Amino acid sequence: MAVVPLSPTASGGLRGAAAMTMLGCSTGVSAAFAGYPLLGGQALRYLLAAGLLLPLALRAAAGAPRPTAREWGRLALLSATGLVGFNVLLVQALRHSGPAGVGSVVGAAPLLMAVLGPLLAGGRPGRRAVVAAGVVAAGAATAQGFGAGDAVGTVLALGTLGCEVGFSLLAVPLLPRLGPVGVSAWVTVLAVPMFAGAAVLLDGRAALRVPSGSELAALLYLAVPMTCVAFLLWYRALELLGAERAGLFAGLVPITAALSGAALGEGVPRAGELLGAVLVGAGVCLGLRTRRPGRARAPRTGRARTAGGPVAP
Structure with a gap:
């Protein structure tokens, strides 16, 4: 039986x-690691992740260009913020x-990406895309x-929101040359x-x-699935969908966090969480139906697969 290839929208979606489901489900894991020194713990996390991603990037670099000086500067800014x-x-x-207050502010990321993504690309935000992002937020x-x-x-939550958006928008100009593996690794x-x-x-x-034992398990989860795998998935989604449509999936984080908590026996989801899930789902469906603003692009072949490394289809 012939296998029908997924469309770029379906694959990116x-x-x-x-990626966002993995992030939402990591709430309990992050709590288990919260007692470890923050800065040192994050250094260990990214050191472990770099040890896995760097060989992939070097292998992909055999057929792809290394970062230029300007790209190194953007990569450094992306790392420092995102x-x-x-x-x-x-x-x-x-x-x-509380988590609810911070989450409500950071939850505006889809709306910001729907507006800023097209503007930074030289286009205009699409009305339906902005409405969809507003529903998701x-x-x-x-x-x-x-x-x-x-x-x-x-103020701190707004700074967190800016860094969250920067993690995606700063990567968009780098992905055509470096690919998801290169950007994630560097x-x-x-x-x-x-x-x-x-x-x-x-x-x-200190x-x-x-x-x-529990902190070590949490560290391994944060380094491997949450950094290596989720970064690769997310940056490939950005390639396929663009920032304004990929950003819609950030709304899944509180939903999957609530559902994973219920699955672990922390109680059934609240009515607000169920209503939020319906709104997020409706916004994502509406947003994925929109055409990307600006010039239309055919799905990349050849070069994009080389830069994307093993995770590219």
Whole structure:
């Protein structure tokens, strides 16, 4: 029986949904690692991930160009914001506001990506794409519960939101040349000295300690599925869908977090979480029906597969 290939929209949608589902399901894992020193723990996480991604990137680089000086600068900015800034600001925001308050702010990421993605590409935001992103953002906020926090927490949450959006938008111009494997590997490698340097300066000898059994398991999950696999899936989704449509799947994070908690026996989902799931699903379906603003692009072949490495179809 012949196998019908997936369309770019379907393929990108599956990758985006898988990446954000993994992120949402990691809530309990992150909680198990919360007691480990933040900066040193993140340095270990990205060191382990870099050890897996770098060989893939070097192998892909045999048929693909290495980053230029300008691209190294963009990669460094992406790593400093999307990896280092996001993780640090998120932890600090949670200390001032509850998860619901922070999540409601960060849940606006799909709307920002729907507006800024086309603008940065020289186009105009599509009306239906913006409406779809607004529905997804409303669904994410509904699932979170519209929590409140103090002024400092709100500012930190807005910074977290900016870093979350930067993780995707800063990568878009890099993907055509470097591919998902290259971008994932280089930003991960660059994050290691950033976290390690900050850990030494701020925490000194307290930056590292021997992890407990549960902390080690959490560290391995964060390094392998949550960094290596999810990064590759997400950046390939960005290639296939564009930032404005891929960003819709960020609304899945609070939904999958709630569902995974229910599966682990933490109670049935609340009415708000169920309503949020319906809104997110409706927004994603609406957004995937839209045509990407700007010039139409045929699915990439040949060069994109080389740059994308083993995960590219």
